[in-house]
Amino acid sequence: MANEEVTAEGRSDIGNYPVFKRNMRQWTMRITAYADRLLDDLDRLDWPESIKLMQRNWIGRSTGARVRFSSAAGEIEVFTTRPDTLFGATFMVLSPEHPLVDALTTNSQRSAVEKYRESARKLNDNERQNDDRKKTGVDTGATATNPVTGEQIPIWIADYVLMGYGTGAIMAVPSGDERDFEFARAYNLPIVAIQMPPDEWFSSNKIAPTTDCKLWPTAFVGEGTYINSSNKNLSLDGKRSMSDAISQVNSWLENNKCGESAITYKLRNWLFSRQRYWGEPFPIVYDENDMPYSVPDELLPVKLPELTDFKPQALDPNDETTDPMPPLARVTDWLKVELDLGDGKKTYRREVNVMPQWAGSCWYELRYLDPTNIDRFVDAQVERYWMGPKSAGHTGGVDLYVGGVEHAVLHLLYSRFWHKVLFDLGHVSSEEPFHKLFNQGYIQAYAYRDSRGQTVPANEVVEQNGNYFYEGEPVVREYGKMGKSLKNIVTPDEMYDEFGADTFRLYEMSTGPLDASRPWNTRDVVGMQRFLQRTWRNLVDEETNELHVSDEPAPIELRRALHRCIDGVRQDMENLRFNTAISKLIELNNALTVHVNAAGSTPREIAVPLTQMLSPLCPHIAEELWQKLGVQTPITYTAFPVADPKLLLSETIEIPVQINGKLRTRLAAPADISDDELRALALADAKVIAALAGATPAKIVIVPKRLINFVL
RNA sequence: GCCCGAGUGGCGGAAUGGCAGACGCGACGGACUCAAAAUCCGUUGUCUGAAAGGGCGUGCGGGUUCGACUCCCGCCUCGGGCACCA
Incomplete structure (x- = not known):
């Protein structure tokens, strides 16, 4: 079950069953091995900067150093981005879950430590990550040796240190880190200045320059002159450059075998197992010793067995100890399989977890290229044609991928990883799946809530004098993304029935820029329907259903209007500005209407390019007009009109x-x-x-x- | 707290240093009609004025410029993302 499916009361949101945390053996994908490439190759993609930024933050590369502190219980390793501040490390803090806590804790501190670990365990992730909380922690009673000063420094545990990041332990430099400063103040731990902040820092904090940190209101984070930072064979004192200081400390650590420069990532490996029925089964079997083997190629794919009951195994609601059993584990005749994997025929047991939905969405675009190929997922030549690099250094990938921002760090990172693995294995010629990414905005709509705060069906709400009523009761209006929970969905099917697919497409594209979220207003749809009807009537006689297009030349002003329109529409199409392209087509059609009202027919030199320009936006009506116009080449294969530059200027x-x-x-x-x-x-x-x-x-x-x- | 994005008529929006409000919706008026719908033609930022015209106007406050919705500085509001990441 995913975190977001667990309610605040610790129960499942569907069915309200108790939820327990359980350690389970599962498959993971080693996406962290690709962290650097996933980060660096962002620079080569034509993606919105905001999405690149989200991926950079998600990958979260930090450069710094690993430093080992010796203690009675063995070495404690920390990661720091500021090894230059090591002289100011006056204590250490371990995550309450850190494996060395038991061994470190002294007898006199044991009960306090146990109590603290118990209370930290009870906090859920949200509570623990709320940084409005006061810092709390407990002394383990043990000490460690600061490698550069040789001093014994106390070791504490505190829940602001997370086991899931870095090594689960930090060196605390209270004078140079805001969190450590706060913690030191709260528990009266020593604070030593290791940098002299510039005068402006003191004046903005309204104190006189001093190296006595008792007087400092906050930590100093930044570049200052190093002080109190030297030992026998390492001295930073008097230096100012942070990067020089860092490399100096790093080489000292390496020479003295107590650390080295290092890079860490926020990105974690990708948990790839799900305990449900619908999903691709893993092509993995186990022998009698629980050793996994991959299923040989000729037996692929492993298909899901037919099942009538997909429910997970029902456990007693208060049973916290029995291991959960995925649905596939019950299919006993599928579960056991006789294979010869080179050792003679033996009975193997199949893997019963299945893959997550991402497994499919990670490479569907490749399969779309060659969906009927039964030998390979995509023919190499076909892949190179559609997705291969366009030039040296080009990543390759689909030309344009339109999707919502909600995929910023999951789907779009997983599929990039997946694609790079396929590239490394030589299966694709492109290094990235999606070269250009465009985020369309959300369609938003009004939603209404009754006096109990429940949403009511938006299409049954009536307005009276600026107030809103549902079944006679007043309701309040709010605004948000169209969705089931807000009961404000307008389905395309309803629109097709009432207005037709062309009108629907045109309306969606006309309301505003493609990347902006914009409101849905069914009342406005009629404008696009009128436009299409007017265009139709300009070309086709309503009474006879016959074309009234003439071979007469168009008056010069109308011809100019056409070429201005072609010029603008071409540019708008290239830049995905469909809203302004539509405006320009309406303008042309309005000018045409005036001509038709007077002349009784449309010049062919206008009718043909107008129909072509409409085709990408409303293909059905354009196709029908095209057939009536009797052009031999299908509209799809006809070159898009080109404006005559001479006609773009008027006298x-x-x-x-x-x-x-x-x-x-x-x-x-x-x-x-x-x-x-x-x-x-x-x-x-x-x-x-x-x-x-x-x-x-x-x-x-x-x-x-x-x-x-x-x-x- | 940090990082992005956005604020323009009654509404959706257009204009990225040079005529603010293209285009659409709505509203108002006219033509057609016995009538209504549909259609076609016109008006529609706001204040002032009989009109011609004039004043004001792109979230707020400053600045740059001959000229600012557009560029710069400071703020406000809304939306989104991240959040004790060492």
Whole structure:
């Protein structure tokens, strides 16, 4: 069961059964071995910076050093990003779960330590990670040796140190780390300054410069002059550079065999087993000694056995000791299998865990390339054609992947890892699965809650004078992502029935930029339906259903409108700005409507490119018009229209005239007007003459063919 | 707490240093109709004015510039992510 399926009361959210933590033997994927490549290759991807950042944070690479402190119970290893502050390490803190705690704890401290570990165990992860909490901890009574100072320093345990990160133990440098400072203050542990902060630090903290940390209100984190930082053969004193100090300490640690430079990651290995029925079975069998073997290729794939009862094994609700049993463990005839794995025929036992959903989503895009291939998941040539690198250094991968941000660190990291493994094994030519990523926004909608706080079906809520009612009772309106829980879903099927798929697509694309979250408003859909109907009527006679498209040339202004539209739509399409592409098509169609109202038909030179431009946005109606237009080449294989640059310019242009940067009037001018002509034209304008009132402008700013501004 | 993103008419939005509000919805008016729907044509930021026109206006406060929704500094609000990571 996933963490989020457990309620605050420690029960399952479905069925309300008690939930117990249990250690289980499971499969994991060694994604941490790819941490560096997953991090570094982000730079080579065309992805939104925000998603790259989330992955960088998730991988969480820190560089620093491992340092070993000796103690009565053996060496205690810590990881630190600031080995340069080692001289200021005045105590150590271990996670309550650290394996050495038992051996370290002195008899006099044992009961206090046990009590603290018990209470830490009871806290759930959320409570433990809330940093508003006061720091708590207990002394183990033991000490360790600071390798650079040789001093004995106390060892404490505290729950702010997490067993899951680094080594589960830290060296505490209270003068240089805010958490350690807080802890030292709370338990009266020594604080020694090892850097002299700059004067500004003291003045911003409103104290006089001092090395006496008792007077400091907080730790100093940053670059300062090192003090109190020397032993027989290592001295940082007087130095300022943090990076120099770090490398100096690191080499000292290595020479003295008590540490070395190191890198750690926040990223953990990927737990890959699930205890349910629906999922790919592992191609793994065990012998009588529980040794795992992979199932030979010719027996793949291992398929799920047919089952009528998928329920997990029911245990007594208060049974905390019996091991859980996945559904597959009950299928006794599937479970046992006779194989010859080179040792003669023997009976093996199948793995009963299954893979998580991610297993499929990690490579489905590869299978889509070659879905009917029964020999391989994808033919090598097919893969190279669709996903291969475009040039030297290019990662390869699908050209464009559109998806929601919710996949930022799970699906998108797992599939990158998976793909890199396939690359390393020589199965694909691309290093990354998705070269360009685009995050579309969420469709949002109003939701309504009744007096009990329950959501009510949004489509049955009625508005009266700005208030909202459901079945006569007042409800309050809120706003959020469309979803089942808020009962504010509009399904595409309803839209298809009422408006058709083309209108639905067009509406979705027209409401705003693709990457922005935007509201759904069913009332607005009719605008796109009207547009399509108007376009249809411009090309097809409603009475006879016959095309009324003529071979007459289009008037020059309409032709210009067409080419401006083509030019704009091409650019918008390339940049995924479907909303503005649609606006431009509507503008063209509106101009066309005026022409059709007067002339009674649409010029073919307009009808054909208009239909083509509509095709990516509303393919069904475009296809039907295309057939009526009788073009031989299918619309899909016809090259997208190209604007004629000559038709993008008109003979006269309108130039705004500003006085002191404020718009005062506009001038009609020839399209090729020179700056001098423009100045003369503007100075002759009645409004400009009135505004100048005989004065000479201090400055005249002219943006050629765009604007003129008189500065008085 | 830290890191991203966003704030523009009644609503969704357009304009990335040069005419703020394209396009759509809604609203209002007109044509057609016995009538209504549909359709077509027009108006629609706001204040002021009979009008012509003028003032104000892109979350708030400063700045840069001939000129700022757009760039810079400081803040506010909302949304998202991470969160004792040593």
